[in-house]
Amino acid sequence: MKARITVTLKTGVLDPQGKAIEHALSALGFSGVGGVRQGKFIEVELAEKDEGKARAAVSSMCEKLLANTVIENYAIDLVD
Amino acid sequence: MKARITVTLKTGVLDPQGKAIEHALSALGFSGVGGVRQGKFIEVELAEKDEGKARAAVSSMCEKLLANTVIENYAIDLVD
Numbered sequence: 803m804k805a806r807i808t809v810t811l812k813t814g815v816l817d818p819q820g821k822a823i824e825h826a827l828s829a830l831g832f833s834g835v836g837g838v839r840q841g842k843f844i845e846v847e848l849a850e851k852d853e854g855k856a857r858a859a860v861s862s863m864c865e866k867l868l869a870n871t872v873i874e875n876y877a878i879d880l881v882d
Numbered sequence: 883m884k885a886r887i888t889v890t891l892k893t894g895v896l897d898p899q900g901k902a903i904e905h906a907l908s909a910l911g912f913s914g915v916g917g918v919r920q921g922k923f924i925e926v927e928l929a930e931k932d933e934g935k936a937r938a939a940v941s942s943m944c945e946k947l948l949a950n951t952v953i954e955n956y957a958i959d960l961v962d
Contacts, residue, residue: 808888808923823924826947832939834929843888843921844903849914859912867906 803848805860806879809869810841844868856880883928885940886959889949890921924948936960 811817817839824838846863850856860878869876891897897919904918926943930936940958949956 810923810925820924823948827926827943830943830946832943835926835943836929837925837927839925841923841925843890843923844900845890845917845919845921846907846915847917849916863907863910863912863915866910868903 803850803853803856804881805846805848805856806881807844807846807860807864807868807876808841808879809844809864809874809876810839812873812875815873841874842868853880883930883933883936884961885926885928885936886961887924887926887940887944887948887956888921888959889924889944889954889956890919892953892955895953921954922948933960 819840820838823840824835827835827838846860848856848859850859857878857880860880864876864878865871899920900918903920904915907915907918926940928936928939930939937958937960940960944956944958945951
């Protein structure tokens, strides 16, 4: 089973990297682009076959290592 | 319209950040974890309402700025 985790900054937390991308996009001539936010994407291969247990394990990984829950949110997507 | 872009390293390209996460997870006691790959997640707010045009614009952004297509793949997900 594969877990796809996206870690994003909470709303209200400043995102200078996102702002830099936004400026670069408008400098390249892309108009109508706003609210750019950059986050992390992590893909993990799990030996666990049970979806509930896999989700619990990945949540625990996020809480302990992958996300800083003070300033970041995480979303977990399990595939096959 | 919102575009969610994930930029991941192509298979075969070494991912030292992913390896570091994998080692840290097993050091924390998570077993049965392998094949960790780290990528980027970018969320962009678009003024464009037409899905086809929005997808074409975002593809162009990825090719020109957001992804290094020599070593990275990108996936685009458009929402509402």
